[in-house]
Amino acid sequence: xxxxATSLALxxxxxGVFEVTMQPSGEERIGALILFGMMALGIAVAAMVLPAVAxxxxxxxxxxxxxxxxxxxxxxLALAIAGRQMFISAHDLSLLWVLMGFGVVASLAxxxxxxxxxxxxxxxxxxxxxxxxxxxxxxxTGVHRLDxxxxxxxxxxxxxxxxxxxxxxxxxxxxxxxxLFAAVGHDLRTPLASMRAAIEALQDGLAEQPDRYLESMExxxxxxSRLVDDIFLMARLETGDIVLRPEHIDLxxxxxxxxxxxxxxxxxxxxxxxxDAGSRVEASAAPEAVARVLRNLLDNAIRHSPTGGEVVIxxxxxxxxxxxxxxxxxGFSTEFVGEAFGRFTRDDSSRFRGTGGAGLGxxxxxxxxxxxxxxxxxxxxxxxxxxxxxxxxxHD
Numbered sequence: 001x002x003x004x005a006t007s008l009a010l011x012x013x014x015x016g017v018f019e020v021t022m023q024p025s026g027e028e029r030i031g032a033l034i035l036f037g038m039m040a041l042g043i044a045v046a047a048m049v050l051p052a053v054a055x056x057x058x059x060x061x062x063x064x065x066x067x068x069x070x071x072x073x074x075x076x077l078a079l080a081i082a083g084r085q086m087f088i089s090a091h092d093l094s095l096l097w098v099l100m101g102f103g104v105v106a107s108l109a110x111x112x113x114x115x116x117x118x119x120x121x122x123x124x125x126x127x128x129x130x131x132x133x134x135x136x137x138x139x140x141t142g143v144h145r146l147d148x149x150x151x152x153x154x155x156x157x158x159x160x161x162x163x164x165x166x167x168x169x170x171x172x173x174x175x176x177x178x179x180l181f182a183a184v185g186h187d188l189r190t191p192l193a194s195m196r197a198a199i200e201a202l203q204d205g206l207a208e209q210p211d212r213y214l215e216s217m218e219x220x221x222x223x224x225s226r227l228v229d230d231i232f233l234m235a236r237l238e239t240g241d242i243v244l245r246p247e248h249i250d251l252x253x254x255x256x257x258x259x260x261x262x263x264x265x266x267x268x269x270x271x272x273x274x275x276d277a278g279s280r281v282e283a284s285a286a287p288e289a290v291a292r293v294l295r296n297l298l299d300n301a302i303r304h305s306p307t308g309g310e311v312v313i314x315x316x317x318x319x320x321x322x323x324x325x326x327x328x329x330x331g332f333s334t335e336f337v338g339e340a341f342g343r344f345t346r347d348d349s350s351r352f353r354g355t356g357g358a359g360l361g362x363x364x365x366x367x368x369x370x371x372x373x374x375x376x377x378x379x380x381x382x383x384x385x386x387x388x389x390x391x392x393x394x395h396d
Contacts, residue, residue, distance in 0.1 A: 331381020
């Protein structure tokens with residue numbers, strides 16, 4: 001229906017132009033109307049038939065050539081009819097047919113040549129899409145055009161890049177999940193094996209000092225409880241389940257309180273604790289979160305300090321509230337610094353499981369600091385150094 005309406009509109013426009021430019025007689029007007037009507041009818045029929053035929057053709061190049069050839073054929077027929085009506089001589093009409101035949105051949109050759117690059121680019125897009133569908137996420141079209149085919153190629157390349165990045169994240173997350181299960185299994189296995197051995201010794205009556213076995217079991221239970229608590233806390237931090245409300249705090253005071261809490265543990269290990277603070281350092285943060293960060297860093301530093309060593313907490317004012325915890329142990333290797341805050345990670349060259357801890361302390365510290373809009377980092381040894389900063393208090 002749309003084709004017929006378009007054809008009728010073409011006839012009316014053609015007649016209007018013919019009327020204005022030629023000022024025809026009645027006979028010429030009828031002839032022109034017949035000519036325009038035949039052309040419009042041919043266009044309408046072609047518009048209705050060719051789209052259905054084009055869908056069945058295996059090649060876009062063939063479709064382009066057929067469409068171009070059909071358009072030119074309609075024009076040739078119109079010129080032939082017009083030549084007959086204008087009483088062109090047989091010689092001149094033969095020459096016109098030759099010229100029109102040459103034009104048809106040239107048009108077909110031109111259509112084949114011009115459609116070649118387009119069909120090649122579409123084939124590359126199709127090949128790339130098929131490769132992506134079969135798992136080759138690194139495939140790209142390499143097509144650069146400004147038309148619809150170019151935009152399609154760009155979209156395919158963008159889609160492939162997004163899928164490749166998603167696959168990379170999936171592999172990383174799967175590896176992290178496997179590492180998590182392996183680390184949890186390892187950290188659970190050691191205290192459970194120790195408890196099983198103690199229970200069997202008590203059951204068999206082989207424990208000469210039952211109280212020591214009970215104390216060992218209590219220590220193992222405490223270690224398991226801390227591990228479970230840390231895993232639960234880590235999960236809540238990563239899912240955003242913990243909401244922290246920043247307030248005006250004195251970072252120096254919180255650091256001093258952390259030292260007093262850990263001083264008995266440090267003394268039992270022969271480690272000295274010292275606070276290096278020239279003045280009050282005020283920050284905007286949640287005090288319970290900052291206290292947990294400092295406790296984790298202190299616990300980590302004390303466990304890895306040599307007997308007779310010293311652990312120093314240094315706090316200072318600046319553009320931000322700055323704090324660092326330094327121990328005299330072997331410290332972090334250069335290769336491990338970027339991984340120090342991962343879950344269940346340890347530096348094999350300096351931090352061993354035998355020193356205690358489940359490898360979640362620094363990960364929890366990082367999560368808390370990031371939630372507080374701060375930053376935390378480790379520095380390579382010798383000596384273990386972990387520093388962080390927090391936003392300054394609005395009262396400053």
